[in-house]
Structure formats: C-alpha cells, structure tokens
Amino acid sequence: MAVLRPLDKLPTLNSGVLLLVGSDEALQQKLAEAILLERKDFSINIHLATSLPLPSERDHLRPRIDLVVFMIDIKSKYSLKNVETSLAHVDASFFLGKVCFLVTGVGRVNACSIETNAICKLGEAYCSPVLFCELELEGIRVATAQRLLRMLQICAGHIPGVSALSFVSLMRNSHDD
C-alpha cells in the first residue's frame, strides 16, 4: 500500500518539499506560483496532486515530503470527500505537525456547501491546524503563501530550535482554553 511516510527517505540539502493535495487544480497552481514568488533562502519543490495515494511508479524519484497541505474548497462537498479518502493514505506519524488543512473560498459565505464545524472537527481529529483563506484575492493569497512558506521552513528543519511538533502543542493549548 502506498502510504506517505515522513521519514522513509533522506533529506536533500537546503531544500523543502511541499505537497498540495486538492481537487481544484487551477487553484493549486495559483497557490504554488504565489509560494514560489516569495523570497526564500532555500530551494523549494512543490508537488501537486488531486488525491492520494501518489502513483507508485515514480516513487523512487520523489524526494522526502516535508509538509502536506490538504486543500478543501468550501463551495464543493466533493473536495471534502476527496480529502477524507486521501487522509487514509498518510502515515500516522505525518500528523505530528507536518499536515495542514487549507480551506479556500471563504470569501463567499453565501456559496458554502460545507459546514465549517465539520472541517474544524476534522482538524481536531487529525491534530492539525486548519487555515482559512480566499485564494481569489491577491492580498490574501500572498499572505497564505507566506504562512505556508514559514510552516514549510519549520517542517523541513531549517529553523533551529523549532520543530514541526510545536504546531501540535500550539493547537492543544488554544483548544484547552
């Protein structure tokens, strides 16, 4: 079974690998381009996928993945279902801060097909942060790209003293409050 594992490959020097999983390819492309435009001091590889598992033929060519971002479009129930089925193909140790849920399309409240409660429950169940954004607006797209870049830096181990586990502990604190 092709399950994504966080530590089954050796890392490459001074680089970070981001995997975007979501049913909307055009939006993924936009976000990936926004991330690549940001100023950074390490090389980034962004992989785009519509669902997991990733095709196993190219598995040996794929680098180690540092951060997986699941994109859910609030206007499409299908994207939520897609993410839910893809989550089964991610190893449990990935959920120690290396997974994040990105909810897009929140600018249009009147077009929402998914209950935000369901998404927050998903985030709690998988112990991963949930970010809300509207990628159609450039300002927010740039801000989201910056946030994801920062998270990727931490997950790839480029920030000394801060590891991906800190995301999990940050989430735990605010939940208990």
Add this chain to the structure above:
Amino acid sequence: MAEAPEDGATRTLPSLRRLSRALPFGRTHGRLGVSPSGRPFVSALCSQEDVDPQKTAFLLRKAWALYSVTPLYRLRRARLRDYARLLSAFIAAERHRGLAVEVGAELDIRVELSSLAELRGSELDQAALLVQLSSRSQGSSKNSEDKLVWWGCFCSVFGDELSENTPEDFTSLPLFLSHGADRYTALVGTWFQKTFDCCFRRLAISPQNLSWMVAMWAGCKLDRAASAVELVFSVPRLAQPLDISYAIHPEDAKALWDTVQKTPGEITQKEVDVFMDCLYAHFHRHFKIHLSAAKLVKVSTVVASAHCDGIVKILHSQYLPGVLMLLTELAISQIQ
C-alpha cells in the same frame, strides 16, 4: 458507492424502489440554525390554528424575493393610514423626479398598509405588516378596478431569538417578502429605511441551507399527487455555463428520507448530509458526474421551491408556517 459511511446510506443505494414506505404520520419540521452538527434539532410544531388560510392565501404560488430587515424604530400600528399616505406621496414625488417612470399610460399608485395578525408563529411574534401597491390607470373610467401591482410583507414567524433582544420602541420583523417590479421594491425599501431607520439586505440562500430545505420538504407527508423533487446545479468555471437538473420521484425521495431520519420530528446535519450523499452517489453511478463538486442553485419540491439568489415560492398552505419559520431563521442569522 462506498463513500457514504452510515449504514443507512449503504442500505438505500441499491434500488430506491425496493424501499418500504414509511409510516404515514405527519411530519414536523426540524429547525435550521447555526448549531453544531450532530446535535438534534428540536422541532417546532406548525400550528395550523394560528393561520387562517384565506387571509394568507396571497402568499401561495407567487415568487417572493427575500430580504432581511433590521428592527424598525417607532412603528406605530395606529398610524398605518398616515404611513400609507406618506409612502404614496413619496412614490409620486420620485416619479416626478424622473425615477420609476413607466412607459405607457400614466399610472396612479395607491398604497395600502395593513396589519396581518394571523401571520405569525406565536404570541411573542409581532403581527405581520402588509404593503400593497395598486394602480389605477388615469385614462380609464372611474369604475375601473384597482390592479394590484406590488406586494410586500414584513413578518416574523417564531423569531423569538431576535425579538427577545430588541429594546423598547423597536418592532422586530426580520423577514421581508416582495413580489412585483423591482423599482417599486427599491422605492418602498428606501422609504422604510428613511422613516424607520432600518436596513434591508438581500437574503441569499447558501447551497448548504438549500440542501436542508430539500431534505426537510422532501420528507413531508403527501396527501395528493405531488410534483417531482427537483435539484438544479450549476457547474462552475466552464467556457459555456452548464446547468444540471436532477429530478426525483417524490415517493422515492420521501422513502429515502424516511430511512435516513432516525428520530421523527428531529433533523440533524448528519442526516441531511447522508440524504444528499445518497442522491449524489446515485447520480454518479449513472452519469459519472460528481454533483457534490457543482453548486446547488435551486431546489423544488411539492411544498415550496427556493433559489439561491433568495427567491422562494410556497406552494402548499399546510406547510406555510414551517417554510416561513425557516426563512425567518435565515433572516435572523443574516442580521446577527
């Protein structure tokens, strides 16, 4: 077909016609609301005694545009005649200014404001306020009948959530329905906003709320031959806009809902999700199209039909209070 996690869902998919019909007891409506999913919604009975069918018959079979209205300041029921006079003067003045000019004969607009005490949920609700615009052509004879050209109705059906919190001097009638030409709606809206310091906002209905409506109304007890349950989807981001219309036999839809719903009189978000997932899965099996990725824009059942732009048509007088209660709740959640 393995997408739906609930047992109920997998049980119903193979063939909708093999399902047994549910017990024929009356369906009461669950409440829409911004409550967390999984919590059962306590239903409110649609009491028929409060609503006299004759007085409220004008609401049926008309396409109403929906608005949410903030509480009205210092609305005095005794002064309704004065208000009517002021409003008709306002409309006439706007006409002379060049707005709302109708091509053709000069029409005289007469305004009538009345209170409709029958149109409310409980004693805690304010009586509804009805505005009617009628025209009498100046060219025709004196005995000609007035022709009703525009209706507007402010109402609140079980809108306790809002009326509890409104201070003195404010009348809480959060739901506004209008039928007729848009220019009259704009004129009446402007006048009310200026006179009573309230705010009108178009009430759009999200696809999530539309799926609630179809799940509730499809499960209603049918006492006569009913029209099909129809869902209209629009597919985003294509070169040519594509609309998909999915029609379901009302008996099948009701049978499906009856197997999904666990407790009569209560509806949860989970049940609505399962119901919709069954319909989507059935469609996918035949046409290989994921309707869950499209946008639900319109739902039509024998009880009522609703469009996401905030247009509603109520067809069945028995369920009129129930539908208005839902719409009131939507209006209140938009105001707050």
